[in-house]
Amino acid sequence: MTQSDKMKRREFLTMGSSLGLLGVAAAATGGAVFKYLMPVVTYGTPKKFKIPKSDLPDVGDELLFSDQKVVLRRHSDTEMAALSLVCTHLGCTVNVVETGFQCPCHGSQYDIKGTVVGGPAPQSLAWLTVKPLPGNYLEIDTGSRLKENSYFKV
Amino acid sequence: MLKDYRILLAACVIAVGAMLLSIAKLVTPGYKAHQKAYAKLTGSTDFEIGVKQINVETKAGLLVDRCTTCHLGAANADAAAFDQPLRTHSEICPGLAEQPHDLNKIGCSICHEGNGRAIDETDAHGHFKHWLSPLLVGREAQASCAKCHYMGAGTLLGAETYLRGKELFVEKVCYACHTIRGLSDGKSAPELTDAGDKFTLAYLKESIVVPTANLATSTMPKFNWTQEADTIAALAIFLKGxxxxxxxxxxxxxxxxxxAEQTFASVIEPSVAAGEALFKGAFSGHLQLRxxxxxxxxxxxxxxxxxxGENGPELTYVGRARSAAYMASHIRNPKEDALDTIMPPFRHLSDTEIDSLVLYLQSLDYTLPRTPEPTAQALFSNYCMSCHGQNLDGNGSIAALLDPLPRDFTAYQFVASYKDRFVNSIREGVAGGxxxxxQNILTEEEIESLVTYIVSTTEDRQSRFxxxxxxxxxxxxxxxxxFRDETRTLEAGDITSGQDAFQKFCASCHGMLANGKGPNAYALKHPLPRDLINKKFLNQSSVTDxxxxxxxxxxVAGTPMPSHDHLADQTILDIIAYLRSISRDTN
Structure with a gap:
């Protein structure tokens, strides 16, 4: 090999590694831009809302949040649950009745645990995630959908 | 060649490093550390790292508040011992068993302003140029109480500084010039009904302390209480509200x-004590006197x-110098007597209140002790210095806001020309200023010795003029x-040609309106061009044709008024006729 060939190889290696670095940087930038463009906040009613633990209902009682379309149910001293009041048929807010829930729009009927017992609703009402937060707060996530009888420790 | 590649490689590494650093910064935002610290302090294991947002529906639209992204413990009573930004918010209404503001619902920026959408500290606190609502810290947030609580009379728990500011607005006489709807109706200065929306707290503070800082032509006085930080803070917080x-x-x-109704105390029976209370802007019972x-x-x-204060003439002697009727009319409408005064009219004062003030001013009886006989210099220091200045240069402590400015006696040309007038000016005063x-305060001998003193200070130079x-x-x-060797005879002054001549020869300094505020007036030094529509001045007996x-x-010797010997006598007579016509005393 001649001297100039050696230089050419070095040139190739240097160019290759710099371009490689630039490529890594470009990929990272792309990722960062993608993350930057992803929305981190909401403008409607937030999906999660906080309530102080002291606001919880007594055992056996329910507490209605009409704005957030959620009913809180105190199951026992230590357990509680949150049910969504959004009808699984077309999204109306269901009414709390003696036998469970009833949708005023198309007559879907749910029993006390949210299971469909009549009408066009395709599935039972959503049970929601309840998370304790520091400072004696509970956070209810109206975007979640859990199985029936998903109780949470208070 | 090798050297070049090394430079390229180094440049690439630096560029990539900088890029990765900025990406790392984006991926690990400032709030992450706070949230981790908060999770650790509260012992919460499943704390969700991310932007926390409170949406507040207001009349003006949706208020997005992401402050709790860092200020996690604001509504958490257990976080009282944490360091900022995680600490519990102090009680907004101290002493109440149940705090009426739910911070989880109203957020922070509704009271503390700043920039609720931002999640970076500098941005969120609004500490960047031209942001109209930088963070209101601590008690400054009381400026926001009035956003929701409509405060007229009465009090609001937790808004003590704001309410003190409202008292100060009256006590410090701001009300006399500035209008705040429902509280005052002054017309001599900008309205402040919307001051909180227009100005930042810092701007308001600055404008109270140094009025010319933000408006060079401001005639607002510099008050002698502007060193009191608490007073300024309370006033600015009130105005921000x-x-x-x-x-x-x-x-x-x-x-x-x-x-919104604001009630003030009123004086029923005129008395010296009531006058003194009014003069000092004190309280009468729980109501404030205006x-x-x-x-x-x-x-x-x-x-x-x-x-x-040192923004207007000292009033110790005014009760003896002026008549009661003059004082009463001067309080009600100062511009009647002194056209260019910055003193606002106090029309809201009732007859009994005016009478009380007059009685109070007449009760002031201080005179410079006459035994031993005071020197002329002592007389000058006591009676004249606050306006005419320690060095007789017309720049006394209160001179800046007077219009016309006090006479400058260091101009020896003036003293040499007009010293014969001095005795009369002291004895009779100068109308319109x-x-x-x-004459009721000084004896003839004292006036004589004052004139001698004033004249003596420039005596050595007077012979030059x-x-x-x-x-x-x-x-x-x-x-x-x-003209062209033809002798013309003078006619009586003609008002119309006098007006033309005035606009041609005089208006550059005295102004088109003859009010002494011509375009060149601002470049002139002490004294400023005479206001020639000042009727009181032009109609006094000593101002002859x-x-x-x-x-x-x-x-006028010793002043910026130059000679106009290029004008024909006829022109001057016309100008005098014009001046007389615009300053004719209609009474």
Whole structure:
């Protein structure tokens, strides 16, 4: 090999590694831009809302949040649950009745645990995630959908 | 060649490093550390790292508040011992068992302003250029109470500084010039009903302390209480709370909402004590008196102790110098007597209140002790210095806001020309300005010795200046200038040609309106061009046509008024006729 060939190889290696670095940087930038463009906040009613633990209902009682379309149910001293009041048929807010829930729009009927017992609703009402937060707060996530009888420790 | 590749490689590494650093910064935002610290402190294992947002529906639209992204413990009573930004918010209404503000619902920026959408500290606190609502820290947030609580009379728990500011607005006599709807109706200064929306707290503070800082032509006085940080803070917080656009209206405002009506104390029986209280802007019972003269005017008590501001003439002697009717009318409408005064009218004062003030001013009896006989210098220091200045240069402590400015006696040309007038000016005063007649306070000997003192300070130079003696030409006299060797005879002054001549020769300094505020007036030094529509000045007996003629023809010695000997006598007579016509005393 001649001297100039050696230089050419070095040139190739240097160019290759710099371009490689630039490529890594470009990929990272792309990722960062993608993350930057992803929305981190909401403008409607937030999906999660906080309530102080002291606001919880007594055992056996329910507490209605009409704005957030959620009913809180105190199951026992230590357990509680949150049910969504959004009808699984077309999204109306269901009414709390003696036998469970009833949708005023198309007559879907749910029993006390949210299971469909009549009408066009395709599935039972959503049970929601309840998370304790520091400072004696509970956070209810109206975007979640859990199985029936998903109780949470208070 | 090798060297070049190394440079390229190094550049690449640096560029990539910088890029990765900035990406790492984006991926690990500032709040992450706070949230981790908070999770650790509260022992929470499944804390979700991310932007926390509170949406507040307001009349003005959705208020996005992401402050709790860092201020995680604001509503958590257990976080009282944490370091900022995680600490519990202090009690907004101290002493109440249940705090009425749910921070989880209303967020932070509704009271503390700043920039609720931002999640970076500098951005979120609004500490960047031209941001109109930088963070209101601590008690400054009281400026926001009035956004929802409509506060007129009455009090609101937790808004003590704001309410103190409202008291100060009256006590420090701001109300006399500035309008805040429902509270005051002054017309001499910008309205402040919407001050909170227009100005930042820092701007308001700055404008109270140094009024010319933000408006070079401001005639607002510099008050002597601007060193009191608490006073300035309370006033600025009160002003920051003045908004036209509120989040709640009268019907939907929360508790603490009271009628906008503001009630003030009134004086029923005129008395010296009531006058003194008014003068000092004090309280009468739990209601405030709308006075506050002391912010601008100083008085000496019987022992000679001075108290009060330095923005207007000292009023110790005014009760003896001026008549009761003059004082009453001057309080009601100062511009009647002194056209260019910055003193606002106090029309809201009732007859009994005015009478009380007059009685109070007449009760002031301080006179410079006459035994041993005071020196002329002592007389000058006591009676004249606050306006005419320690060095007799017309720049006394209160001179800046007077219009016309006090006479400058260091101009020896002026003293040499007009010293014969001095005795009369002291004795009778000078109408249309602040110079009071002193004949009831000073003895003839004292006036004589004052004049001698004033004249003596420039005596060595007066011989350098000789003023010509000219007399007023009369209609029928031959014209001073001979045009083309034809002798013209003078006619009586013509108002219309006088107006033309005035606009041609005088308006550049005296202004088109003859009010002394011409375009060149601002570049002139002490004294400023005479306001020639000041009727009180032009109609006093000492301002004769001859004096006007001399002042125009020869100029006024020792002042910026130049001689106008290029004007024909006829022109000067026309100008005098014009001046007389615009300043004719209609009474």
């Amino acid at each position: 003045q908004r036209l656009n509120k989040l709640r209206d009268e019907a939907s405002a929360p508790i603490g909402m009271l009628a 006075g506050g003269c002391i912010n601008c005017h100083a008085v000496k008590n019987s022992e000679g102790l001075v108290q009060g 602040a110079m009071a007649p002193w 000789v003023r010509m003696d000219v007399s007023l030409p009369k209609p029928g006299d031959p014209e001073r200038h001979r 001859e004096r006007l003629y001399r002042s125009i023809l020869l100029g």
